[in-house]
C-alpha cells in the first residue's frame with residue numbers, strides 16, 4: 001500500500017482485547033499486504049518483560065485467535081520484527097518522556113516523522129490520564145498525523161461523555177479521535193448501506209407507507225464470562241443498546257447520504273438519533289423491559305445464575321437483557337415501531353434485523369384457506385450472514401393456494417475471506433477514514449436516547465430479578481411489549 005510510515009502504540013497491550021482482536025487483526029492486515037511498508041507496534045505494559053517473551057505470547061495467541069492460520073509459520077518472522085514491547089506506567093510522567101525518546105528514535109529509523117496511532121485498550125478510567133500526559137509530552141501534537149483510538153464504553157452516561165469529549169478536545173482535534181463501535185466494522189452491518197442505497201428496488205419501500213415494524217435482535221449465548229466485576233457497573237443497556245444496537249438502528253433508518261464522505265454519513269446518523277422520541281421517565285416501563293438470567297440449562301449443561309457469577313453481587317440489580325420500543329419522529333418512519341433487544345445467556349448466538357412489511361390492504365386472495373403471510377426482509381448479521389426476502393407464491397398443484405417462500409443471498413460461502421471487524425476498523429484508522437467511527441455528537445445523542453431508561457432502572461431495582469432462565473429466550477414481559485401492538489418477535493433463521 002501507499003500508507004505512510006506509522007508507529008502504532010497500544011496502551012494495555014497485555015490485555016484481553018489486544019490478544020484476541022488487535023494482534024490478530026494487525027497480523028491479518030500484514031499478510032494481506034495492507035500494513036504500511038514501515039511500521040512498528042509499540043506494545044505498552046506495566047511489567048518488566050523481555051521483548052522475546054512478549055513476542056512468543058503474541059504468537060501463541062495468534063495460533064488461538066487469528067482467522068488465517070497457515071500463514072503464521074511462514075509470515076511470523078517478518079511480522080514479529082515489527083513488535084516492540086515497551087515498559088510503561090500510565091500515570092508516570094517519566095514513562096511518557098521515555099516513550100517520546102523511543103518514538104523519535106523510530107522516526108529516525110524510518111527517515112521521516114511517522115504517523116502515530118495511539119490505541120487505548122484500557123479501562124475507561126485511564127482515558128483522561130493518558131490524554132493529559134500525551135498532551136504534556138507533546139506526543140500527539142501533529143493533528144494531520146497523530147490519531148487516537150478509544151474503546152467503548154465512552155463515558156457511562158450523557159454527562160460523563162460530554163466531560164470526556166471536552167477533555168479529549170484539549171489534546172486532540174475531533175478529526176484525530178477514532179471512537180470504536182466494532183459492530184460498524186462487521187461486514188454484514190456495512191452491507192446495510194450497500195443494500196439500501198445500491199439498489200433501486202428496496203429503497204422505495206423503506207418507509208412508513210410500507211413498513212409495519214423493524215426488529216433488531218442481538219442475542220448472545222455466552223454469559224458474562226470473566227467480566228462479572230466490570231459488567232456489574234454496566235448492564236445490557238450501556239454495554240450493547242447505547243452503542244451497537246442504536247448504531248444498527250441508524251444504519252437501517254438513516255436518510256440517503258449524498259456521498260460517502262465521512263462527515264455526511266455521520267450527519268445522517270446523528271439525524272436518526274435526534275429523531276428518536278425520548279421516553280418520558282414515568283413511561284419507561286411501557287417502552288422498555290429488562291431481564292437478568294437465573295440458573296438454567298442449555299444442551300444438557302447446567303448454567304449459573306448471573307448473581308452467582310464471580311464479581312457479581314448476590315442481590316445485583318444489573319440487567320443482562322434489555323428490550324425497548326422506539327419511535328422515530330420523522331416523516332419516513334412516522335408511527336413505525338423499532339423494537340430492539342439484546343441479552344446474554346440466550347438459547348443461541350444470533351443477531352439479525354427484520355423488516356416487517358405491512359399486509360396488503362386488499363387482496364384477491366384474502367380470506368379462506370390462503371395463508372397470507374406478510375412480506376419480510378431478514379438481514380442476518382451473525383453467525384449466519386445472509387439476507388432473506390420472504391414473499392408469497394402459488395403452491396405447486398392443481399388448486400390455487402398460496403404459501404410463503406424465501407429468496408436467500410448467502411454471504412457464508414465467502415466467510416473465510418471475510419475480514420474481522422477489527423481489521424476493517426484498524427485499516428480505516430491507519431488510512432485516516434473516520435466514517436465508521438463515532439463522532440462526539442453521535443455518542444452524546446446516543447446517551448441522551450437511553451437517559452431516562454438508565455435513570456429509571458438504576459433507581460428502581462427490579463424485584464422480579466432473576467426473571468429468565470439461562471439458555472432461554474428472555475423474560476416473558478418482552479413479548480408483551482409487542483403484543484400490545486399486535487406484533488410478535490420474529491424467530492428468524
Ligand code: BG6
Pocket residue numbers: 220239
Ligand atoms: C462488546 C460487549 O462490545 O460486544 C460484550 O462489551 C459483548 O459484552 C460483545 O459480548 C459482543 O460482540 P460480538 O462481536 O461477539 O457480537
